Amino acid sequence: MTFQIRKLLHDKHAITPVLSSLLLTVVAVAAMALATTATYVITINLRENMSERVVIEDLWFNNQTSSVDVYLRNVGKVAIHVSAVYINHTSQDFDSPFDLEIGAHDWLIISYSWVSGGIYYVDIVTSRGFHVGGYYKAP
Amino acid sequence: MWTLLRVGGFMLEAIIKRLRHDRRGISTVIVVMLSLILIVIIVGNVVLWSYQMNQLDWERIEENIGIINTERINRSSWFVTPNEYSVVDGSHVSGNYTDTQAVDSNYERFTEALATPTYYPSGCNFLSGTYLSGTIPNSVLAVDSDYFITRSAGTASATIAYNPSSYNLLGSTAFVSGTISDLTSNNGVYMTFRSYASQTSSGTFGYATAGGSYNTVNANEMYGSVFTSSAYSGMIVQNVTFRGRAGSGATNVKGVLVRYSDLAIVAVGNPVSVSTTLSWYTSVFSSPPSLSANTQYVIMLIPSGNTRLYYGSGSANQGYYDSSNSYATPTNPTDASTNNHQYSIYCTFTYPSQYTCEVEFTGTANTESWTQLNWTIDSSFTTDSVTATLQLYNYHTGSYPTSGDGYLSDTIGTTDITKTQTITINPTYYRDASGNWKIKVKGVKTTNSQFDFRADWIEFKSTYYDQYTASTEFTFSNMGTQTPTQLNFTVISEYDISNASVTVQIWNYSSSAYVTSGEGYLTYLSSGSNETKLLSININPQSYVSNGNAKIKITGVKSTTSQYSQKINQIKLYYKLANILSVNGVYSIDLSGYPLAYIQSIEIQLRYRASDSSERWYLKAYNWTKAAYSDDGFNSTAGQIPTTGWDYYTVNLTTSWRSYVWNNGTLYVQFADQGPDSSSTIIDIDFLGVRAVIDGARFLFRNDGALTSHLVSLWIINATVHQHYNIDVFVNSGENATYTRVDLHLPADNFIVKVVTERGNTAVLASH
Numbered sequence: 001m002t003f004q005i006r007k008l009l010h011d012k013h014a015i016t017p018v019l020s021s022l023l024l025t026v027v028a029v030a031a032m033a034l035a036t037t038a039t040y041v042i043t044i045n046l047r048e049n050m051s052e053r054v055v056i057e058d059l060w061f062n063n064q065t066s067s068v069d070v071y072l073r074n075v076g077k078v079a080i081h082v083s084a085v086y087i088n089h090t091s092q093d094f095d096s097p098f099d100l101e102i103g104a105h106d107w108l109i110i111s112y113s114w115v116s117g118g119i120y121y122v123d124i125v126t127s128r129g130f131h132v133g134g135y136y137k138a139p
Numbered sequence: 140m141w142t143l144l145r146v147g148g149f150m151l152e153a154i155i156k157r158l159r160h161d162r163r164g165i166s167t168v169i170v171v172m173l174s175l176i177l178i179v180i181i182v183g184n185v186v187l188w189s190y191q192m193n194q195l196d197w198e199r200i201e202e203n204i205g206i207i208n209t210e211r212i213n214r215s216s217w218f219v220t221p222n223e224y225s226v227v228d229g230s231h232v233s234g235n236y237t238d239t240q241a242v243d244s245n246y247e248r249f250t251e252a253l254a255t256p257t258y259y260p261s262g263c264n265f266l267s268g269t270y271l272s273g274t275i276p277n278s279v280l281a282v283d284s285d286y287f288i289t290r291s292a293g294t295a296s297a298t299i300a301y302n303p304s305s306y307n308l309l310g311s312t313a314f315v316s317g318t319i320s321d322l323t324s325n326n327g328v329y330m331t332f333r334s335y336a337s338q339t340s341s342g343t344f345g346y347a348t349a350g351g352s353y354n355t356v357n358a359n360e361m362y363g364s365v366f367t368s369s370a371y372s373g374m375i376v377q378n379v380t381f382r383g384r385a386g387s388g389a390t391n392v393k394g395v396l397v398r399y400s401d402l403a404i405v406a407v408g409n410p411v412s413v414s415t416t417l418s419w420y421t422s423v424f425s426s427p428p429s430l431s432a433n434t435q436y437v438i439m440l441i442p443s444g445n446t447r448l449y450y451g452s453g454s455a456n457q458g459y460y461d462s463s464n465s466y467a468t469p470t471n472p473t474d475a476s477t478n479n480h481q482y483s484i485y486c487t488f489t490y491p492s493q494y495t496c497e498v499e500f501t502g503t504a505n506t507e508s509w510t511q512l513n514w515t516i517d518s519s520f521t522t523d524s525v526t527a528t529l530q531l532y533n534y535h536t537g538s539y540p541t542s543g544d545g546y547l548s549d550t551i552g553t554t555d556i557t558k559t560q561t562i563t564i565n566p567t568y569y570r571d572a573s574g575n576w577k578i579k580v581k582g583v584k585t586t587n588s589q590f591d592f593r594a595d596w597i598e599f600k601s602t603y604y605d606q607y608t609a610s611t612e613f614t615f616s617n618m619g620t621q622t623p624t625q626l627n628f629t630v631i632s633e634y635d636i637s638n639a640s641v642t643v644q645i646w647n648y649s650s651s652a653y654v655t656s657g658e659g660y661l662t663y664l665s666s667g668s669n670e671t672k673l674l675s676i677n678i679n680p681q682s683y684v685s686n687g688n689a690k691i692k693i694t695g696v697k698s699t700t701s702q703y704s705q706k707i708n709q710i711k712l713y714y715k716l717a718n719i720l721s722v723n724g725v726y727s728i729d730l731s732g733y734p735l736a737y738i739q740s741i742e743i744q745l746r747y748r749a750s751d752s753s754e755r756w757y758l759k760a761y762n763w764t765k766a767a768y769s770d771d772g773f774n775s776t777a778g779q780i781p782t783t784g785w786d787y788y789t790v791n792l793t794t795s796w797r798s799y800v801w802n803n804g805t806l807y808v809q810f811a812d813q814g815p816d817s818s819s820t821i822i823d824i825d826f827l828g829v830r831a832v833i834d835g836a837r838f839l840f841r842n843d844g845a846l847t848s849h850l851v852s853l854w855i856i857n858a859t860v861h862q863h864y865n866i867d868v869f870v871n872s873g874e875n876a877t878y879t880r881v882d883l884h885l886p887a888d889n890f891i892v893k894v895v896t897e898r899g900n901t902a903v904l905a906s907h
Binding site: 024027028031032035036039042043046047050051053055057058060063069071073075076077103105139 | 169170173174176177180181184185188189191192195196199851852854856858859861863893895897898899901
């Protein structure tokens with residue numbers, strides 16, 4: 001390939017091929033920059049989705065506040081935003097907005113009248129669609 | 140990926156090969172290449188992110204943390220001393236502080252009293268005398284040829300007064316009366332000396348005015364006029380001057396002084412040659428006669444030839460002339476006739492105008508090293524306003540001073556005046572090597588009257604040291620602060636003069652004074668070289684030391700007129716210690732694990748063994764408020780009597796613990812006996828530590844996973860509360876980790892402990 005390019009450079013036919021090659025190079029670099037930016041924009045959402053990890057440290061059926069208090073910890077590589085909370089597949093009110101930076105942890109207070117001895121499926125959904133939850137039995 | 144690149148390379152090569160024959164396809168090639176690169180980047184990123192998150196998930200899955208135990212704790216772990224103990228009293232025998240950090244077979248041994256330290260001076264002060272040579276402490280360490288030498292200084296003086304033993308008359312001063320012994324006291328009994336005329340003035344009497352008329356005086360005729368002499372005493376006529384001329388040629392003329400009262404010739408002057416020129420001519424007396432004051436004289440002349448003598452108008456019978464006298468041998472002109480001429484003739488005389496009396500008194504004094512000289516003269520004159528100069532001879536300069544030391548002056552009259560002077564600078568300049576001295580008195584007055592000098596009292600008084608003292612204070616410092624049972628001072632010294640009275644004294648800090656009797660006090664007469672003296676203090680020796688300091692004063696006193704040297708060869712102090720033991724240890728409570736706010740008290744525990752059980756032993760701590768070791772507020776202040784076996788001795792600082800723990804957690808602990816006793820107890824310390832009394836919890840975690848776990852959350856959950864605590868604990872793979880919290884109170888009822896790792900895993904332990 002090097003030989004071919006060298007041969008092309010020694011082509012004595014005219015200067016026009018050189019100029020056209022330079023022009024093409026400039027066009028190619030510009031196109032490459034655009035393509036890279038487009039790639040970043042296209043793939044960032046994918047990367048954030050892949051990096052989201054949230055765990056429930058504790059879930060407290062709080063008798064004093066008649067709420068379900070969930071202590072969340074963000075163990076992923078991207079900040080999260082809780083967009084919805086479901087108990088028994090029913091959306092519940094919570095102290096929105098609730099955001100956690102990387103490594104952060106805090107109580108998520110869900111307003112819910114639970115019944116002692118009841119079993120509840122708690123599902124917490126982030127804005128990117130990540131789910132964390134499980135079954136919990138009220139004391 | 141590599142396969143894709145390889146395929147892409149082949150494709151690119153094929154495309155280029157085709158393009159060699161298709162000139163239109165270069166842009167197509169570039170577009171294809173860029174597309175391939177973008178695809179590769181996107182795919183690579185996806186693969187990388189996937190790998191990272193998979194790794195995260197895999198690590199989380201592999202993590203296996205567990206809670207093995209949870210317990211309430213009310214004591215911290217033991218804190219032991221990180222440094223060697225400080226032995227305040229007693230001695231260290233063996234072992235080191237690490238032997239006291241655990242209850243085991245190793246221990247550190249101390250004893251109440253073992254060594255008797257020897258101390259040497261570290262400094263000195265010269266109380267009397269001056270430094271000559273030597274250094275502290277090198278010169279007083281050993282008995283050798285190196286001495287610390289202090290040169291003595293005079294501390295007492297003797298004064299001896301002397302009076303003249305002889306005198307010398309100076310000038311024409313004449314002795315009048317009295318003896319040299321009259322000068323020994325100021326009693327009005329004088330030694331008298333007469334002044335002499337030291338200066339004369341001249342005057343004339345007669346008629347010194349040129350007269351307008353003249354008489355011709357022939358040869359052998361004597362002419363003159365009567366005049367009254369001046370009032371001066373001691374007048375001497377020098378010549379006769381007259382105004383005249385020779386009648387012709389030259390002639391000789393003699394002046395003649397004739398006493399008027401009996402017309403007797405007093406003196407005949409030498410011939411003077413008189414020319415024909417009118418002038419004043421003088422005939423000089425070869426033997427000038429005295430002239431009585433206020434007495435009439437006939438001043439005359441007698442020529443050898445015809446001479447004109449001029450005159451003016453005189454009083455009746457003022458002029459005298461004798462026509463039958465003899466030029467060759469003038470005779471008394473008793474047959475002279477008179478007239479009223481006042482001849483131009485007069486006498487020139489001299490008379491004393493200043494008198495001086497000058498006497499030098501001599502004497503002999505001692506030849507000591509005088510520190511002061513005082514000389515005094517009490518005297519007067521027989522006339523007033525005599526300028527008196529009193530001088531003391533300076534043998535150093537070889538002259539009588541004219542100012543300053545050795546010089547006095549005054550105007551003295553007929554009343555005795557005492558003049559005195561004290562010389563403190565080089566007083567020995569005013570004597571010779573044999574002690575001889577001399578004083579000159581000179582009285583001068585401008586007067587025509589002679590006067591006398593009356594010396595009443597002349598004294599020459601020298602002062603010199605007749606006692607010298609060398610007193611040196613030697614100081615000891617940086618000695619131990621233990622209480623001594625005995626102090627033994629040893630002084631080895633000598634003096635380069637015999638029989639110096641030497642006093643050795645020890646400073647008593649209780650009375651703030653040097654001892655003047657009893658223990659700590661010693662006097663002796665020096666004799667010989669390197670005399671060894673011992674001062675032993677057995678009664679309250681602690682009064683003679685203070686904060687590791689002591690002082691000893693060595694004083695040599697000698698009644699002598701010569702300086703001498705005090706030579707100290709050695710000074711040492713044997714410091715015998717009491718049978719007491721006191722050791723201090725420094726402890727530091729880990730405030731990061733046990734903050735002061737959560738400490739309820741402090742416990743000190745000792746495991747020790749004593750060789751006897753004859754006294755009590757105490758644990759104390761440094762009270763930062765009182766700035767002293769104390770056991771105030773301890774649960775036990777009675778101490779403990781050991782059993783001679785291994786004993787535990789524990790004290791609790793109760794609620795007063797905060798007075799004993801500094802803000803940084805530092806605690807000083809002291810282990811000491813009750814005081815001096817007869818036996819030297821040996822103490823073995825196996826363990827000495829402090830710990831905090833707390834109300835906290837201790838957790839034991841175990842990591843059974845393959846990775847190190849980082850615990851970030853701790854939960855204490857019971858029926859009423861879910862309490863969360865942030866923690867920061869790392870547990871290595873396969874290891875246990877103990878975690879203590881003093882700010883955490885475990886519930887009394889059932890509870891669950893839960894820990895959460897940084898990766899999101901949870902471990903739970905239920906406590907029932």
